[in-house]
Amino acid sequence: MKRDQILQVLYDLALVTGSETSVRPLVTATLQRLLYHTSTSCGLFFSELAPVADVDGQGMVHVTLYQAIAGGRLRDRVGETLSLPAALFGNGSAQISDPGLLASLFGEDNRYRYGLRLMVNPHDFIFLFAPRHLPSELHLDLVFAPVIGNFDHSLRMCRDNERIMNELREELETRTRLEEQLIKKEKLAVVGQLTSSVNHELRNPLGAISTASYLIRRKMAAGDDSWIAQLAVIERNTERCNSIIDQLLGYTRHARLSLENIDIGALIDVIIKEMDIADSIAVHRPDGGGGQITVEADSELLRRALINVLQNAVQAMQGQRHQASGRVSEITVSTRLTDQRFEIILRDTGPGIRTDELERIFEPLFSTRSFGVGLGMPIVRNIMAQHGGDVEINSSDGEGTSILLWLPLSRIRSPQHGD
Amino acid sequence: MFLQFADPTAVEAALEAFCTATPEGALLALVAEADRGNIPQLMKSCSERGIKLLGAVFPELLVDSALHKKGLLLLPLGRAPRHTLISIAGGDSAGEIAAALASGLPIRPAAGTHTVLALFDGMIPNIASIIDALYLQWGDDVRYIGANAGSETFTAIASLFDGQQLVENGILLILLENHRGGQLSHNYRYAARGAPASSIEGNRVAMIDWRPAFEVYQELAREQFGVDITRENFYEFAVHYPLGIVKADGEVLIRVPVGLDESDGSIYCLGEIPANAMLTLMEAIPAGNMDTIESLAGSLRQGPHFAAYLIFYCAGRRLHLHDATADELRALGEVLAPATLVGALSLGEIGASRTSPYPQFHNATIVALPWPGR
Numbered sequence: 183m184k185r186d187q188i189l190q191v192l193y194d195l196a197l198v199t200g201s202e203t204s205v206r207p208l209v210t211a212t213l214q215r216l217l218y219h220t221s222t223s224c225g226l227f228f229s230e231l232a233p234v235a236d237v238d239g240q241g242m243v244h245v246t247l248y249q250a251i252a253g254g255r256l257r258d259r260v261g262e263t264l265s266l267p268a269a270l271f272g273n274g275s276a277q278i279s280d281p282g283l284l285a286s287l288f289g290e291d292n293r294y295r296y297g298l299r300l301m302v303n304p305h306d307f308i309f310l311f312a313p314r315h316l317p318s319e320l321h322l323d324l325v326f327a328p329v330i331g332n333f334d335h336s337l338r339m340c341r342d343n344e345r346i347m348n349e350l351r352e353e354l355e356t357r358t359r360l361e362e363q364l365i366k367k368e369k370l371a372v373v374g375q376l377t378s379s380v381n382h383e384l385r386n387p388l389g390a391i392s393t394a395s396y397l398i399r400r401k402m403a404a405g406d407d408s409w410i411a412q413l414a415v416i417e418r419n420t421e422r423c424n425s426i427i428d429q430l431l432g433y434t435r436h437a438r439l440s441l442e443n444i445d446i447g448a449l450i451d452v453i454i455k456e457m458d459i460a461d462s463i464a465v466h467r468p469d470g471g472g473g474q475i476t477v478e479a480d481s482e483l484l485r486r487a488l489i490n491v492l493q494n495a496v497q498a499m500q501g502q503r504h505q506a507s508g509r510v511s512e513i514t515v516s517t518r519l520t521d522q523r524f525e526i527i528l529r530d531t532g533p534g535i536r537t538d539e540l541e542r543i544f545e546p547l548f549s550t551r552s553f554g555v556g557l558g559m560p561i562v563r564n565i566m567a568q569h570g571g572d573v574e575i576n577s578s579d580g581e582g583t584s585i586l587l588w589l590p591l592s593r594i595r596s597p598q599h600g601d
Numbered sequence: 602m603f604l605q606f607a608d609p610t611a612v613e614a615a616l617e618a619f620c621t622a623t624p625e626g627a628l629l630a631l632v633a634e635a636d637r638g639n640i641p642q643l644m645k646s647c648s649e650r651g652i653k654l655l656g657a658v659f660p661e662l663l664v665d666s667a668l669h670k671k672g673l674l675l676l677p678l679g680r681a682p683r684h685t686l687i688s689i690a691g692g693d694s695a696g697e698i699a700a701a702l703a704s705g706l707p708i709r710p711a712a713g714t715h716t717v718l719a720l721f722d723g724m725i726p727n728i729a730s731i732i733d734a735l736y737l738q739w740g741d742d743v744r745y746i747g748a749n750a751g752s753e754t755f756t757a758i759a760s761l762f763d764g765q766q767l768v769e770n771g772i773l774l775i776l777l778e779n780h781r782g783g784q785l786s787h788n789y790r791y792a793a794r795g796a797p798a799s800s801i802e803g804n805r806v807a808m809i810d811w812r813p814a815f816e817v818y819q820e821l822a823r824e825q826f827g828v829d830i831t832r833e834n835f836y837e838f839a840v841h842y843p844l845g846i847v848k849a850d851g852e853v854l855i856r857v858p859v860g861l862d863e864s865d866g867s868i869y870c871l872g873e874i875p876a877n878a879m880l881t882l883m884e885a886i887p888a889g890n891m892d893t894i895e896s897l898a899g900s901l902r903q904g905p906h907f908a909a910y911l912i913f914y915c916a917g918r919r920l921h922l923h924d925a926t927a928d929e930l931r932a933l934g935e936v937l938a939p940a941t942l943v944g945a946l947s948l949g950e951i952g953a954s955r956t957s958p959y960p961q962f963h964n965a966t967i968v969a970l971p972w973p974g975r
Contacts, residue, residue, distance in 0.1 A: 190879030191849040197877035214733055219849035221919025223741040223958040293741070313741075313958065326850065 188325055191219055195329040205340045209249045212333055217308055219252060220322055224252040224294060224311040226287075230263075231271055231305045233412055241348040243268040245307075253311070271307055275300045275323035275330070284311075298322055302334045375547045376430075383426050387419035394419075429557045439480040439568055443595050444524065448472025449481070450515055453488050459513075463499045466514040475517060476595040477524060487565040487573075490558045491528050491585050498532030500581065519597075523571070523588045535577040543575060562587070569593060603664045603943070604673045606639040615675060620650040627678035629718075629775070630656030630762075631945050634752050635671050637759075640767055643673070648764055655684055655775055657720045658760040659945030660753035663912055666930040667944060668919075674943050676911065676972060684775045686761060688768035695727050698772070699734030706774055708739055716780040718970070719747030720773040722760050723948030726803040729873040729962040731772070732951060736960060739760050744782030745960035748913035748947035754949075755859065783911075783970030784900040785952045785963060787918070788893040790846060790884040791853050801876050804856075806844070806868045809880060813866030818844075818858070821882040835861045840920040843965060844870060845883040852954055855883060855965040857917035861966060871917055871964050872949045885918075885965070888925035891932050897969050898936035907971035910937055912944030918965045919946060933967070943972070 198215045202208035213225035227249040237243050242265045250257045267286050270278070277298035278284065285292050287309075294311035300323060301307055308330070394412040401409035451472060454465055477484075490512070499511040514529045535543065542548045544563050549556030559573070564574050570590045577583035604612050619626060628647065632640060637658045647654040655678065661668045685705030689698055708715070717739075721728050728749065735745075750760040761771035789908050800808035809817040815832075822828045830838045839858040846854040860869030874880070886893060901910075912933070919926045934942050950963045 188849075190847045190881070194875075194877055194879055201877075210737070212736075217959045218733075218961070221852075221957040221959070251737055252742075254740075254742065257740060322849065474826075523908040 191325070192329055195219070195326070196332050199329065199333045199336045202336065203340060203343055205337065205344055206249065208333075208336055208340050210251070213249060213251050213308065216326075220298070220310055220312075222298065222310040222312040224250075224254060224309075226256070226309040226311075228248050228307045228309070229305060229334050231307065237268045241268050242266060243271065245271065254288060254293065255381070256288055270299070271301075272299070272311075272534060273301065273586075275327070277323070278309075300326060300330050302330055302337065306334070306337060308333075372546065380426070380430070383424060387422040390419045391416050429561065439483070442481055444479055444481050444484065445472040445477050446475050446477050446517060446524075449485065450488065450517075450526070453485060453492065454515070457489070457492060457496070459492075459496055460500070463496060463511045463513060466512060468514065468516050475519060475524065475597070477589055477593045478595050479589065479593060480565075483565045483568065487562045487587060488526070490562050491573075491587065494558060495528060495530040495532060495583070495585075519594070523590055524594055526587045527584060528587075529582060529584045531582045533576070534579045534581045534583055536579050540575060540577055543600065602675050603662070603669075604675065605671065606636045606673060607671070609642075612673065616646050616650055616652060619677070620634060620652055622679070623677065625651060625653070625680055627653035627655065627680065627682055629676040629678050630654060630657060631660050631662055631674040631676070631943075633662050633669060633671050633673070634660050634758070636656055636673065638725055640674070640762055644762065644764055644767070652764075652896075653678070653681055654762070654764040655682075655686075655773060656762050657750035657773065657945075658752075658758065659748075659750055659947060661783040661946040663914060663930065663942065663944040664944065666927065666934040668914075668926070668930075668946060673852075674945075676909075676943065677896075677972070679778075679810070682775055682777065684763065684773065686771060686773045687765065688766075689725060689770045689772065690725070695730035695734040696737075698731050699738050701958070702735060702774055703738040706776060707777065708742055714776045714779055714781075715742075716744040716746060716782040716970075718775040718777055718820065719745055719951050720761060720775075721747070721749045721949075721951070722769065722771045722840045723749035723751035723871075724755070724757050725770055725772070727750065727873050728949065728951075729875065732960050732962055741958060742956075743776070744780075745952060746783040746785070746968060747951040748945070748968060749949040749951075750945075751948050753916050753948070780973075781904060783952060783968055784897050785950055785954060785968040786893045786896045786900075787855055787915075787963065787966040788886050788890070788896060789843065789845070789855055789965055790886070791847070791881060801874050801878070802871050804870045805951070806870065806874060806880070807865065810864070812866045815861060815866035818868060818882070825882055826884065827897070833860065834864055839868075840917060841885050843883050843885060843917070844868075844874075845879055845881045848957075850924070850957055852957055853883065854961060854963055855917075856880075857915075857920075857964045874964050881918045885921045888922055889928065891929070893967055894929060894932045894936055897933070899969060901937065901969055901971070904971065907940055907973070909941040909943060909972040910924075911968075911970040911972045912942050913947040913950055913966075913968040913970075914944065915950060915963075915965045915967070916946045916948055918967070921965070929967075933969070937969070944968075 195215055197207065198211050202211060209227045213227060217223065217225050226244045226247065229248045230246045232244045244263050244265055246263050247256070247260055250260050250529045267283060270283055270286070271530045276299050278299055279295065284294055284297060288294065293313055296315050298310045299307060394415040398409040447469070448471070451467065459465055495513050501512070510531060512531045516527050518525045518527065539550055543559050546560045547556040563573050566587055570593065571588045572587070574584065574586045602615055604615055606612060620629065630643060644654060661670050662672050662674050664674065672955065674921055685702055687701055687705065725731070731747070752758050757769055759767045759769045761768055761773045763773070806814040808814055819830050822830045826842065828838065828842065830842065843855050843857045848854070856870035856872055856874055858868045859871050862869070914926070914930065922929065950966045950968045951960060952963070952968060953960050
């Protein structure tokens with residue numbers, strides 16, 4: 183073989199050993215290329231050779247058969263640790279033609295008369311076998327010495343790579359498992375909280391309905407016609423039950439938006455009127471009335487969000503009424519169009535929200551009231567998020583609350599931006 | 602036996618005679634490309650007689666040292682040889698294809714006492730990789746020999762069949778039990794300087810030595826042989842100066858250039874080239890040189906005498922040798938006399954060479970396979 187040819191072969195083998203990132207493909211591709219180049223027909227790769235000190239009394243040593251191409255029945259033992267003559271794994275690379283050594287590997291199935299041992303490092307060995315002597319003019323062990331050096335380097339890199347990948351995989355699996363456990367725990371907690379809350383909320387009106395029914399039956403039996411008043415109790419509490427169910431559905435169901443152009447000022451005015459807010463609470467509309475800003479939104483959802491926020495303000499004021507604080511109960515609802523967004527701002531002069539409560543206000547099922555499912559503000563946030571906006575709250579204990587609902591400019595239909 | 606479809610009575614009579622002489626026998630049918638329209642009728646006729654049929658379409662058939670553009674060769678295969686025939690779907694890797702083939706033809710370790718006759722559709726782009734992957738499955742438990750079927754115009758045709766199906770992009774493997782395999786040889790000469798194929802995709806060599814492949818190919822031809830290969834004379838000259846892939850054991854695999862992409866200088870070869878292979882320019886065997894015949898005969902004479910040989914003669918070699926092909930075939934007939942030679946013009950060959958038992962995909966070779974029975 184000429185020098186030029188040797189360089190060509192070395193180039194080919196160097197590129198093969200340098201282009202793999204995992205051990206098995208590297209070993210397989212290298213064995214394939216060596217078989218391709220050398221007129222041999224069987225390639226073996228042994229790893230994890232036990233130290234010389236572990237050679238037993240019969241001169242045998244333990245080693246793992248990592249890969250075998252051809253080799254008859256030996257191929258079925260890939261992955262096994264074999265006990266083989268230590269003489270097979272001598273120092274350096276060498277030719278093997280001792281029939282005893284060949285038989286120790288292949289047994290009665292032996293079809294090879296010639297072998298070439300290429301020592302990769304003291305623990306890893308490549309063997310090539312052929313049924314007859316190789317015709318090459320050169321000592322292949324010497325020719326391949328630089329390639330085997332490269333292979334050793336690649337092998338170490340692939341092993342490091344696999345170790346790192348395994349560690350990362352294990353870490354990822356652990357993290358995923360912990361996350362799943364956490365989610366499961368949170369789900370169970372939410373279900374428990376929901377059950378408790380719904381239980382509490384529904385039992386009150388249902389108890390009232392049950393009592394009213396009992397009174398009706400007794401009064402009717404006694405010929406007392408005042409039972410009709412109890413019907414109003416039943417109707418009011420049935421309505422409350424429906425409202426609780428509506429809230430639950432509103433939070434869990436993400437309906438597709440049914441978009442339409444809404445005069446936002448007019449919508450606010452209608453809601454305030456319909457809510458029939460007590461006279462003790464003054465409601466202000468500084469930018470007054472409709473006909474100013476039109477947004478594209480789901481009118482039913484936006485209406486629900488505004489009602490939830492207004493109801494919270496009114497309920498906060500009603501609580502304040504009994505405190506004889508001397509403060510005036512006022513709600514101010516205004517709108518503002520900025521360069522970035524459209525805002526609806528509701529300010530009340532209520533008692534404000536404590537910092538620890540403020541941190542949990544968007545948490546489902548969190549409520550500070552003895553009644554209430556605790557889904558009002560989470561529903562408001564969901565609705566605003568569905569429209570591409572959000573809700574922001576500014577409040578401090580005793581200082582009133584300001585709730586800002588905003589929509590992106592893309593939702594504004596009139597006036598056009600820049601008008 | 603060599604027959605003409607133009608004489609259907611003779612074909613039917615031959616099948617009838619075979620069926621009578623060898624009940625439940627099997628036939629290997631080699632069909633000339635021009636006559637492939639007759640395959641469905643052949644399948645029907647064999648089915649009616651209970652004959653197991655396996656076959657392939659080749660550009661031309663070889664009978665007694667002469668090539669024929671029309672006709673049918675029927676070769677006895679003994680009783681019910683095991684086989685597998687698959688059609689490759691796009692996207693399957695070489696490993697997946699080899700696994701499918703191996704599961705269709707389970708082979709027990711038998712230390713090379715059997716031979717797999719491998720017939721591939723020549724249009725399959727990764728035949729060399731599939732052979733490598735097959736060796737991972739079977740190793741040297743069998744010997745491998747074969748050729749690529751199809752059209753010499755390199756257009757897709759259904760080229761492989763058995764008694765039930767005629768498929769495109771097919772691979773047909775037939776297990777020849779107690780068969781010691783065949784030999785192949787090319788004897789093209791290695792020329793000096795090589796260059797790395799730096800960009801390869803299957804059989805397309807885009808870059809050699811990090812320059813457009815055709816530019817380097819022209820340079821090598823000029824330096825080594827004083828030949829000016831241009832875009833105009835490429836198809837006339839390239840077949841005489843094929844590319845070679847150098848191996849450490851001194852053997853060189855031939856890849857005959859069969860196409861040129863003038864837009865980017867890519868060269869298309871007859872057969873896959875391994876990524877990063879070192880390519881060298883080869884000098885095709887001169888007309889009248891009988892080294893290949895002597896090399897083949899030398900190997901074949903070492904075994905027992907056979908009454909017939911199945912021969913695959915590379916179409917690329919014929920393109921190079923032209924009329925001298927007949928001389929080479931005649932010489933082969935003489936050295937193997939009194940054996941009968943039958944076979945086909947092939948689009949690439951498969952097998953171990955005289956020096957290497959590892960099966961490879963070749964171009965420009967002559968394959969000779971002892972065939973039991975006439």
